[in-house]
């Protein structure tokens with residue numbers, strides 16, 4: 272299976288990403304841009320969702336018209352930075368459900384340890400869209416998607432703002448069946464696990480914690 276990677280090259284997305292990368296950008300401006308970019312990403316990641324025809328009546332006559340098929344989409348937030356994507360996504364898909372995955376890295380074993388996992392009911396009828404702005408080493412994304420797969424959603428897609436080649440390779444090695452949507456694939460990871468050139472620590476920049 273050839274893994275799918277969609278790099279969103281739309282000029283609006285690329286322009287906003289450039290502004291977000293700038294080191295002197297304020298927390299409020301970073302957050303506003305993230306919100307705007309999330310809406311544009313929501314549009315791209317839902318593009319291939321299946322639809323079904325239903326019967327409706329316009330003020331003029333009956334017609335058959337498409338709606339998204341199946342139970343409501345679920346956005347799966349990988350805490351904490353994934354929550355920065357959520358507001359924008361929900362503005363575009365307001366009826367979506369939201370699941371959360373919390374993982375931390377055990378300092379001794381470096382294994383991803385789950386501390387929180389909550390999904391809506393009837394996952395087998397839902398399309399899951401996993402949100403994590405930075406696909407860096409890929410370890411938490413791999414672990415989150417593995418855990419999510421146990422709930423057997425109808426489909427899974429993964430959305431990030433930036434990806435490192437190392438993180439993409441790791442993710443694809445474990446989940447070649449999950450399409451990845453990202454705004455850019457940067458050069459590499461540095462020795463501290465940061466994406467370079469990147470945009471720094473996405474969580475700190477969106478929450479103002481540094």
Ligand code: URA
Nearest residue numbers: 405407465466472473
């Ligand atoms: N997480 C971040 O927030 N930034 C990186 O560059 C890598 C991981």
